[in-house]
Amino acid sequence: MDQKILDELKQALKKKQARLRGVIGGIAKKEGLSYTPKFVEMGEDTEAGEDEAEQYAINMATEEDLEPVLAQIEHSLEKFDNGTYGVCEKCGKEIPVERLQAAPEAEYCVEHAEE
Ligand SMILES: [Zn+2]
Numbered sequence: 612m613d614q615k616i617l618d619e620l621k622q623a624l625k626k627k628q629a630r631l632r633g634v635i636g637g638i639a640k641k642e643g644l645s646y647t648p649k650f651v652e653m654g655e656d657t658e659a660g661e662d663e664a665e666q667y668a669i670n671m672a673t674e675e676d677l678e679p680v681l682a683q684i685e686h687s688l689e690k691f692d693n694g695t696y697g698v699c700e701k702c703g704k705e706i707p708v709e710r711l712q713a714a715p716e717a718e719y720c721v722e723h724a725e726e
Pocket of ligand 1: 702
C-alpha cells in the first residue's frame with residue numbers, strides 16, 4: 612500500500628483515538644463525581660461538519676460502548692508497528708483502501724467483515 616495513504620490512515624486513527632479517550636475520560640469523570648461537569652470539549656480541531664454524525668454517536672454513547680471501539684483502534688495502531696496493518700485478520704488478504712479510508716480501524720476484508 613502507498614506509504615502516503617498509510618500515513619493518512621494512521622493519522623485518522625490517532626485522531627479518533629484521542630477523541631475517544633477524551634470522551635471516555637469525560638464519562639468516567641461524570642460517573643465518578645456527584646456533580647455533572649461540563650461535557651468534555653470536543654475540540655476546535657474538528658473540521659466543521661465533517662464528523663457530525665460520528666460526533667453525535669459518540670456523545671450519545673456510554674463508556675461501555677466506547678471501550679471496545681478504542682481497543683480496536685489501538686489494536687489497529689499496533690499493527691502499523693508490526694507491519695500487518697491493512698491485512699484481513701481472517702484470510703490475510705489486503706483490505707481495500709476505500710474500506711480503510713471509510714473505517715481505518717477495519718480488521719477484516721469485505722468478505723469477512725462481521726457487520
Ligand atoms: Zn478476509
